[in-house]
Amino acid sequence: MVRLEHYIIVSAVLFCIGLLGVIVRRNLLVIYMSLELMLNAANLALVSFSRFTNNLNGQVMVFFIITVAAAEVAVGLALIVALYRRRQIAHVEDLTSMKF
């Protein structure tokens, strides 16, 4: 029997992997993928709560998140491509020009 706890644990593990990826990986694209992973971990949590409490609001929310995430991916990738074209870098430690 698969219970809510299992889903939540999977979701938490996914989230932590994503967070770790964001913190330790250097490549912008990989960081970006890790971010998506965190987003989907949240989605998983929402869907499972929705499923186990018989409340459809969670699933509706997930649809919204997927839609917004699609748009966000488009914009984010475009930014990364533009950045790469301009500066020929895709490594996060080189992006320190905002530092005072």
Add this chain to the structure above:
Amino acid sequence: MGLENLAWVVLLLPLISAAVITLFTLRNPRPSAQISIVAVVLSFVCSIVLYGVFRQSPPTYAASLNWLDVGPLHFDIAPRIDAFSLVMLLIVSGVGGIIHIYSFGYMHGDPGFGRYFASLSLSTLSMLGIVLASNFVMMFIFWELVGVSSYLLIGFWYQRPSAADAAKKAFITNRLGDFGFLLGIILIWGILGTVRFDELEATLLKSPAALGIWTSVAGLLIFCGAVGKSAQFPLHVWLPDAMEGPTPVSALIHAATMVAAGVYMLCRVIFLLALPPVWPDWLGFLQSYSVLDIIAWIGGFTALLAALIAIQQNDIKRVLAYSTLSQLGYMVMAVGISQSNPVSGPDPSPAMFHLSTHAFFKALLFLAAGSIIHSLHHEQNIWRMGGLRYKMPVTYWTFLIGTLAICGIPPFSGFFSKDDILASAAHHGVGLFLLASLVALLTTFYIFRLFFVAFAGTARVELAQHAHESPKVMTWPLVLLAIPSILSGVWGIDSYLGRFFTRGEAGHEYGWFEHLLAPFGHSPLAAASSLVAAGIGISLAYTLYRRAVKDPLVDALGPIARAMRSNFYFDELYAFLIRCTHELLARTAAFIDRVLIEGFGVRGISGTTDILGRALRLVQTGNLQTYTFLFALGVAIILVIALKH
């Protein structure tokens, strides 16, 4: 619109002139002088009209301007026209007008010509304002304006450090007195709720104890204002230094009119000063003295002190300055010994009489001195003059008239006014009578010393040999002033004012001839002592200085002469006192400000913020992943805390 509103015209003309000169013609000497002179002469004409119309029956009402209306505090700027202010108006605008004209010659070619006339108009305005004041606050406003214009005129040659210092000294010393004056006004307003002279007089006549235990303190505080403005001991030190200003200024504001403001004010509020003495407990040692006694003794002391100093001064203007001090002391003493009249209170008309005659002859003396200084290219040391009698005949004769007037030789004006004062001193008591007679003797001595040294004998230096008479624009004012210096004693100023102060009880009208003899009739003792004092003074001065090459008194008196020459070391004493008290206070304040407030307060706060900011700046690495890590760490910490509780 009745004729009484001419008082506003009198008051506003100099104001308009000052404003127009400052705004439009500051760089054009001639128009500036013309505007200023026309304004003051028109003021004088209006004053004559006012005097002619309201001589016998002053108007009860003139247009007033509501100046301030805050809760219970309410006062107007309104001219008060009565016999007293009418006489004073004539003197101020008349003498002022003559001095304006004289200045046109004296200041010729000065780069600050326009500025000079603007300041002169301002000072005329403020003096007229004091004369016309109908309440304490209006008087105080113009009182301060007088201080400002005096500051501007003393420091007129501000390029000279001594002039700038003298201006500051005059202003600050006056502020000390004004502080007391203001406290007195506030005290009176706080207790009686009004600052109008007529209402105050009515209240205090009805119930003399209305001011309670503050009666005498209020009188003394008001007197403080006069001590500052009329340069009485202990605030007398500014007046001699004020001679740094141009000579016509010395004549106008430091001899004839402005310094007389204090005496005028005392006479104006004599009803307040003459209240029976009531002192608060902590001033109980003064119980047996009234305010008028204190005023009389301070005035008498100032008169004696200044006369002694004047004997050993060598600068022509300084002799006249100390003479002014001495005469002002005389007037203040005369206020203090005003003879009381059972119906209407004390009658200070001798003081006002002396003020009027003094305004004429002291202005004359100063302008004649200015004429000498002008022709000797700003030489002021009398020992570098001599033999001017034949070089400058008009100046010589007019100066002689002024000298005789100040000595009190009949029939010159000074004799009559001085005699009035001596008579009331004799009536008051032996002490002040002897003091007044001694001062009269000293006055004659120092002024004739000046006269003999400057005019008699032969020229002592090359410069004095080439002296020549001043231009007509300067000699005519001398002649114009010489006339009232001779005659104003018999014009009846005293009986006119006497009738005003006693509400017609005293002061009968004489003819001119009766006037001439009156002093011998009603107080032979005073007249005789005045004549004897003058005689001794003149003969002493004659024997000592007729042909003197240097001052014989310097050797004869030794250290006393040195003390007199250095003004009895008052400046040094005050400097020492200020070093002990004021400087200490200033240093403490500076320590608190620099170390405590600035060091720990202002710099402390800014320094802490600065260091914190620098430390926090290190956190901003610019690395995205550090931020993410810290962010996640923060979330984790909050989660742990939230879940624990």
